[in-house]
Amino acid sequence: MSLDDRKLEVLRAIVEDYVATQEPVGSKALVERHQLGVSPATVRNDMAVLEEEGYIRQPHTSAGRVPTDAGYRLFVDRLSRVKALSPAERRAIERFLVGAVDLDDVVHRTVRLLAQLTRQVAVVQYPSLARSAVRHLELVPISTTRIMLVMIADTGRVEQRLVELPGPTPGDDVLDMRRVINAKLTGQKLADTPPLVQTLVDECAPEKRTTMACVASVLLETLVERSEERLALAGTANLTRGGVLDFQGSLRPVLEALEEEVILLKLIGEVEPSTTRVRIGDENEIDNLRAASVVSTGYGPGATIVGGLGVLGPTRMDYPGTIATVRAVARYVGDLLAQN
């Protein structure tokens, strides 16, 4: 016995009602609120099957039904159509993002916008260095034995690092290095730079080699190894929405997970092109987030992806709405980046 259309319809109704009311939903209430055209008894039979198959469950005997993670999954995959955004939402997005002056600003506005629209926790990854190219490298002398290395990526990200030189170095030498380095690296994908940096040292005049080696090593750190990824987070207060009910009464593990950048990156950083990814409850690999769902997607100028963004909330969330919002925001941000 498989799931015919009506059973799916029942599942959808259960999910929608439960998301709306946050209370287990019973057969009677279901037929009253939806035009299913059958009696409660029939619905009960369907429910029994759905429960058998693992899509819904009862918190206890003689309570209504609640969707399981699998139930939400089925709902998301086959029963929901992505909602169109309301004009009001579109306007909100535009108004919010217009007037951002630099990358930091864009990211901060975006993350707050997402949190506000979805009423959940929002995460935005800064454009990944790994997916960026070098726009310019600058060496700024700070003292005779120290220079500051500033890298500007085509995504607008700027990274800087202090370089301790092995000995006093005249300003002209610094300018020289700057010229050589830029000639070699400007326009290159960061991922491709490591071998090029090596050739920088090799091709350097012997008497300047130790200095160049110094700069090169910091350069490598900055370009590839370093705190590569950055994140912005907003809307943690939204976790308290819905009282103690969501997250089985303990925000603790969730808050802890949100403090770990590595975890967040796992959640929203692993993006395939033009997909919106939905992870529901148990599908999350992080134990602390078994009671949460994550909707994430990639963003970037045009079709390329330079980073991820998404939201995290209780499994009991409005998936169609959230997915629509996340996608829309990602697209707007991408357009914004394309303008630079």
Added chain:
Amino acid sequence: MSLDDRKLEVLRAIVEDYVATQEPVGSKALVERHQLGVSPATVRNDMAVLEEEGYIRQPHTSAGRVPTDAGYRLFVDRLSRVKALSPAERRAIERFLVGAVDLDDVVHRTVRLLAQLTRQVAVVQYPSLARSAVRHLELVPISTTRIMLVMIADTGRVEQRLVELPGPTPGDDVLDMRRVINAKLTGQKLADTPPLVQTLVDECAPEKRTTMACVASVLLETLVERSEERLALAGTANLTRGGVLDFQGSLRPVLEALEEEVILLKLIGEVEPSTTRVRIGDENEIDNLRAASVVSTGYGPGATIVGGLGVLGPTRMDYPGTIATVRAVARYVGDLLAQN
């Protein structure tokens, strides 16, 4: 009738026990756990007076006593001695901060360290631009009509902004501007720069004046108006410690307050030289934080202060320990900054 020494001793005992156990403390338990040398009945009389004076209160008749905000205040001001840090804590601080590679890194490590040591929410303000001086200004051509302005402050902070030029501008002109601007501004306190920026435009050759004006306006924004202050936050998960008891059961307002940078800046940004400031419960001006206490102090190289840092927790917190930790961390960070 005023507060003699024993009454103060009783208050101290109440605060210490309540902080430790999180339960209202009664007269019997008090004499058992502390060597007060008097009977419970005597303590009860003292308690009655302390309650009269507003330093403690009963959650309900026939429960033990709990300190009021005023009680904590008295405790902090007159009854507690700042604890010395344990060697383990000192080591932890050093180990944590050693190896920071740049300012971002320092701030992030510091905030996590503070959160971990105090087991509370930690906030660290980036060195304030208003208190910094210009170390160097760099103009990086991005295209013929766009340059990137990078400012490096003596505190290690780096700010960048994109400048849209009114028309195509040769690279030499950019270099010229860079030289002029640096000559004028390097070493200046940011607070002093606005009039100097104006003279930059005035003294500029007429044909380059519109370009320079463009740069100058962005420069002004960057130096003074712009998102001037930045913050790092960590340890929000610590709010859930102590269960539903602290913050009268609702984290919501606290989390909301923590999302507002402006509020956080108010809390830890207003620092007088070399004072540790303690705001207890109602003393906070922000309504959302009436159930919280904030311990904050300034930090900076040597005696100067470039920013603030602190922690936020329930009014029921270990004040002596927290104060000691906050101070120690601030000092270490200051030393670290002094080395650059």
Added chain:
DNA sequence: ACTGGCACTCGACTTCGCGGAGTGCCAGCT
């Protein structure tokens, strides 16, 4: 000025009983 004793208060926790929402199952209907 402190102490021991004592009556009293009142919240925390347990038990009990009830009502009701919701179920599963079955016999009957279309």
Added chain:
DNA sequence: AGCTGGCACTCCGCGAAGTCGAGTGCCAGT
């Protein structure tokens, strides 16, 4: 077959009632 109405059953939620005990305030005595 598939759906429906009816019915007995389960079990949660909630309020009432009762008990327990920590803690208090007060007072008389040292």
